[in-house]
Amino acid sequence: MxxxxxxxxxxxxxxxxxxxxxxxxxxxxxxxxxxxxxxxxxxxxxxxxxxxxxxxxxxxxxxxxxxxxxxxxxxxxxxxxxxxxxxxxxxxxxxxxxxxxxxxxxxxxxxxxxxxxxxxxxxxxxxxxxxxxxxxxxxxxxxxxxxxxxxxxxxxxxxxxxxxxxxxxxxxxxxxxxxxxxxxxxxxxxxxxxxxxxxxxxxxxxxxxxxxxxxxxxxxxxxxxxxxxxxxxxxxxxxxxxxDNIYETDEVFPVIAAAEDLTGRRYGAAHEDDVRFRVVADHVRSSLMLIGDGVTPGNEGRGYVLRRLLRRAVRSMRLLGVDAPTLEQLLPVSMERMKASYPELETDFSRISQVAYAEEEAFRRTLSSGTTILDTAVARAKSSGSSTLGGAEAFALHDTYGFPIDLTLEMAAEQGLQVDEPGFRRLMGEQRDRAKADARSKKSAHGDTSVYRQLSDTLGHDVEFTGYDQTLTDTRIRGLIRDGVVVDRVGPGDEVEIVLDRTPLYAESGGQQADHGRIRLANGALLEVTDVQRPITGLVVHRATVLEGEAGVGADAEAEVDVARRRSISRAHTATHMVHQALRDELGDTATQAGSENSPGRLRFDFKSLQAVPAAAMHEIEGRINAVLLDDLPVTADIMAIDAAKKLGAMALFGEKYGERVRVVSIGEWSRELCVGTHTPRVGQIGVVKLLGESSIGSGVRRVEALVGADAYTHLAREATIVSQLTDTLGVRRDELPDRIAAILGRLRDAEKEIAAVRQSQVLGAATGLVQSARDIGGVTFVSHDAGDGVTGDDLRKLVTDVRGRLGNDRPVLVSMASVANGRPVVIVATNERAREAGLKAGAFVKLAAQALGGGGGGKDDLAQGGGTDPARVSAALGAVEDHLRNRGA
Structure with missing residues (x-):
């Protein structure tokens, strides 16, 4: 079955x-x-x-x-x-x-x-x-x-x-x-x-x-x-x-079978291979389901778990002998087996596969860069005479660069080194303990809700929200909390949490910030509300300060919204819906919301996208939004069954919890979303929307920020003032400004190139004199030179390699030079082929020089570079190289 x-x-x-x-x-x-x-x-x-x-x-x-x-x-x-x-x-x-x-x-x-x-x-x-x-x-x-x-x-x-x-x-x-x-x-x-x-x-x-x-x-x-x-x-x-097990069932084993075809190996033939096949099958399916539910790879939380799963799957296929990308062959197999129960996987597979394949390619690049870092760590261990790569280095490769420990073990062994695996496991354990302690601390959140459940039970019904139609509501105080304890009365200066029978103040949710406002009592007491939250379903809690008088449970009150703030936030929220729709119009339906924040006068909108949005596309999106503002479309809200909302095409969000009846906010016939927030009656009241730009905030997630209404106007006015100042300074018309600035920057770059060329010519001009200054030390032609201040590492490297080349390869040559650039010393050592045959390795000499400078360095046997923090020690660094050369045979 x-x-x-x-x-x-x-x-x-x-x-x-x-x-x-x-x-x-x-x-x-x-x-x-x-x-x-x-x-x-x-x-x-x-x-x-x-x-x-x-x-x-x-x-x-x-x-x-x-x-x-x-x-x-x-x-x-x-x-x-x-x-x-x-x-x-x-x-x-x-x-x-x-x-x-x-x-x-x-x-x-x-x-x-x-x-x-x-x-x-x-x-x-x-x-x-x-x-x-x-x-x-x-x-x-x-x-x-x-x-x-x-x-x-x-x-x-x-x-x-x-x-x-x-x-x-x-x-x-x-x-x-x-x-x-x-x-x-x-x-x-x-x-x-x-x-x-x-x-x-x-x-x-x-x-x-x-x-x-x-x-x-x-x-x-x-x-x-x-x-x-x-x-x-x-x-x-x-x-x-x-x-015998879950890996051999009809929903899982087909991925193993596909992996067998790709690798040429057979499940059941060897335990190590079986482990890798099972990792591939489990992690491919898990990744499919997580991406399907809106998770994208990242460096924290859920995204980090998904990233680990995908990378372990790719790594396991590599250990099975396949270096080429494989998810394109494996992920569709898993989708075909899971779609019978979850048909949305097939519908959304284009987006799901894009996320997975992009992460595989990113990991392949990580493997390449991680290999370079590992090689450096191995060389450092060998140069110090150690046969073991430290646990801390292995942990850094794993934790910072996403380099799996089994890959570190394998590649270190290839170079004749062991890995301090107990040290690595200890650091991993410490990290795991920290994560568990954090999880345990979060569990206390359940205990923290008991006081709110107590008030909710007393209330007997959900707190009624009147704020869609009212900004001033007659109400009654049903509960007071001070310092985490339910109390009957509060007085001047008290920081309190207030539960009202009904309220016009919006509780923070759906990315919309909470309303601010005031609560007035008949006895003259006045409370300033600075936050509104829903700690448990159905209960609204107002966080406030008692400015005047005393407030008690059962007292009649009047709750009022800070209207200017509410209107500013509502304009931002409606603009957020417009940004969402315009992005989907321009980029396609995969540009779904991943988060938002609507605050007074500005918005932040996060959306799913594997690539940056071109500047031209952002210009089109901004233009489309402001064109709709001119149409002054009505903004309406309707309560309906969720199935009816879906038939109308209303957008719902991953991870959101919806009941049988939902609130659908429509902007004319252009945009429909499930939303409980507050909005402007017509989009024309927004005035203007100015997109500030878009950027990446994680793998597969981009962020757009924008200003709305008066804030957008102020921003545009400030930019216009800056443009006017530039046109006056440069003496050109506005439409000529980009070309004039580009021309100035072009001349500046040309001048910088000329200066660099002159400086390089001056540095290289010293090569002839340095060749003539070469000395013989123990059968090795040796050149040592302090290039002084202002010579960059790049220029110094060219001078070193030029001198080495002029000295030829008839006999061993070692060239050592140092300089100070931007207040930091740099030292470079080069050897020719005859010197390396004699056992002279540039990296070993650079390490000694860098130690004298209070730093470190490394590189290849023929050319190595180091640096430090003490410019006064340049002579000592060059002297360390010469001393080591003189004493090498002692």
């Missing part, structure tokens, strides 16, 4: 049993604790934590997941993988243990001809939490399992919690006995004989003081008991397909 069919059967089965089928959330989710969705229950976490109320009591999904903690272990075993799919069914206060066990047992034991999965009952076992007698009784009642097919396990294996305070409970796993060839009878810890493929979590207790997976306090029952189950789709697939 193919994986896509298992997925279809799962959703069909639970859908027919009253479960709402919830589409998979994107891998990039709005959870501050997670880089990616890493479990099937993550999109439902707000319901389990009580932060949101679900619209259904039963749900099912097949959730895309990525786990990144064990990337370096992928392929070494058949257990580790990064991307996987988790089948889940969920109950929110509906059915509990008996219902969950009944549903699970029916699906897995029903014959395949009747729509089930067809597992043989005699091969199935259940594990339970050792104190959960209720679950044991139910397994006997529902499934007819005997005592010898039910195993009791402790908290480590059969108790679930989130790792933080909140809901938890015992769980029960369904196991398949794969037979004695996979392990001994009753060996539950082996993991291969009795394979767990479905975990049923009975979420029924409130937990506090969660110190570890096994160490926590149970403080009471949850108000509603919930069910959270997870069945690994890939694991069930390999069990039903009769293969």
């Amino acid at each position: 193919e994986t896509a069919e298992i997925r279809r059967r799962w959703l069909s089965y639970f859908g027919s049993h009253g479960h709402t089928i919830v589409p998979s959330a994107p891998l990039v989710h709005d959870d501050p604790n997670l880089l990616f969705v890493n479990a099937g229950m993550v999109p439902f976490k707000p319901y389990f934590l009580g932060q949101e109320t679900p619209q259904f009591t039963r749900a099912t999904s097949v959730q895309k997941c990525v786990r990144t903690l064990d990337i370096e272990e992928v392929g070494k075993t058949t257990r580790h993988g990064t991307f996987f799919q988790m089948n889940g069914n969920f109950s929110f206060g509906d059915y509990f243990k008996e219902g969950a066990i009944q549903l699970a047992w029916e699906l897995i034991t029903r014959s395949q001809s009747e729509g089930g999965l067809g597992f043989d009952e005699k091969d199935l076992y259940a594990s339970v939490y050792h104190e959960d007698d209720e679950a044991i009784a139910l397994w006997k009642k529902v499934a007819g399992l005997s005592d010898d097919r039910i195993v009791r396990l402790g908290r480590k294996d059969n108790y679930w919690n989130m790792g933080v305070a909140g809901p938890g409970g015992p769980c029960s796993e369904i196991l398949l006995d794969r037979g004695p060839q996979y392990g001994a009878d009753g060996d539950w810890e082996a993991g291969d004989r009795y394979l767990e493929f479905w975990n049923l979590v009975f979420m029924q207790y409130e937990l506090e003081n969660v110190r570890s997976k096994e160490d926590f306090d149970i403080v009471g029952d949850l108000p509603k008991r919930n069910i959270d189950t997870g069945m690994g789709l890939e694991r069930v697939a390999f069990l039903l397909q009769g293969v």
Whole structure:
């Protein structure tokens, strides 16, 4: 049974049993604790934590997941993988243990001809939490399992919690006995004989003081008991397909087969090659899914994970013997296998492949530059007499340049060096520990929301936003927070967080900055609002300072928006929509939004693009935007079903969370986007939009910045003043200004070239005298020269090589010269072929000279350069070279 069919059967089965089928959330989710969705229950976490109320009591999904903690272990075993799919069914206060066990047992034991999965009952076992007698009784009642097919396990294996305070409970796993060839009878810890493929979590207790997976306090029952189950789709697939592991399933193995064709090697022939094949298959599929959900390669966070995956795949193909680009052959294979479940991959494959192929090419360049850096490190180690490349150098190559450690090990060995691998692993461990500590610190964010949940429960409904139609609203104070604690009253000077019954002030979201404003009470109290946020869904919190009087919970109030600021931000937000549409018109539909910020008078818009936008295209985009401003199109907002919005062509963004009904903002018939922000009634009120330019902010992501309205006018007026000053100074008309400046710059460049040529001629003119000054030291023709101040390294190098050439190759020649350029000393040493045959290497001499200068250097045996920080030591540096030459035979 193919994986896509298992997925279809799962959703069909639970859908027919009253479960709402919830589409998979994107891998990039709005959870501050997670880089990616890493479990099937993550999109439902707000319901389990009580932060949101679900619209259904039963749900099912097949959730895309990525786990990144064990990337370096992928392929070494058949257990580790990064991307996987988790089948889940969920109950929110509906059915509990008996219902969950009944549903699970029916699906897995029903014959395949009747729509089930067809597992043989005699091969199935259940594990339970050792104190959960209720679950044991139910397994006997529902499934007819005997005592010898039910195993009791402790908290480590059969108790679930989130790792933080909140809901938890015992769980029960369904196991398949794969037979004695996979392990001994009753060996539950082996993991291969009795394979767990479905975990049923009975979420029924409130937990506090969660110190570890096994160490926590149970403080009471949850108000509603919930069910959270997870069945690994890939694991069930390999069990039903009769293969040994996830890498041999129908969605993964085709990539291995394609890699076999490219490399000429065979999977199963050698363990080292098998590891590489598995890395390729896993990482290609994971990269496909991540890019499909909007992730682009970068140096931080999610982008860095994607970059590592792609580069490990490319590197593994290199180790399998293929130096040429390979993703063009592998990525389409993965897409063809995954599109049955995720048809959007095929639709969006042009963009996905562009991102992947560009990263492969960038890594190939990294391999080239990294090789040069590695060669320098190896030469430095050898010159110091060491047979080992330091762990710090290996770590720098890996961490800074993206150079894999296995490549460092391989190439160092080729040059006869070992690598301080323990030192490298130690530094990697320290980095990993820092990352884990950071992740642990972020987990506290759940605890920080408790005070907001308390207020939200008291309020009893979402805070109503009136700001689309009003800038002044009568309201009531429903909650006050000071220093993280709920209070009843606040006084002058207090910094507070205020929850109102309803508010016209916009809370920061969707890239739009928060409104500022004031809250007035009938008793004369006045509070200045400087920020508005949504710490949890449905709750709006105003951060304010009490300027006058006292404010208390329950008091009637009047909330007012800073209208000038609001209008300025709204103009910027509408202009952002216009920039987005104009970019898509000019560059194509792949120029999708990757982020934005709308602030008073200016905007920042990030978008997906693998190449810089030409200046001519930017000019066209700016012209198109301002032409639409002249048309004064209306800006309207309509609430509609999300399917209707999609049919209208409204743009939605990667990673955004949308409900069944959405707000669609339209600019005439020209632009439509899903948006909750505030906008101008007509685009003509924006006035003017001035694009300041575009730049790269990461691999595959560009940024446009622009000024709007009065800020744009002020900028243009300032530029006009500068142009007027230049025309007056140069005595030309405005239209002649570019040509005149170009001519001046051209003459300046010509003058600089002439000066450089004269200086070089003067330097090289000294060559004849230097040849005549050559001395014999131990059978070596030796020239030493201090060129003084103002001679650049390039000019000095030409002089050194010219002198060496004039001295010929009849006998050994060594030339040593130094100069000071821009306050920093430089030293260059050159040798001819006869000198190198005699064992005289320029790099060794330069190293001594550079040490005297307080610096370092290196290069090839025939020509090497060094530098330092102490210009007063030039004579000492040249003397060190001469002394070493004199003493070489001593």
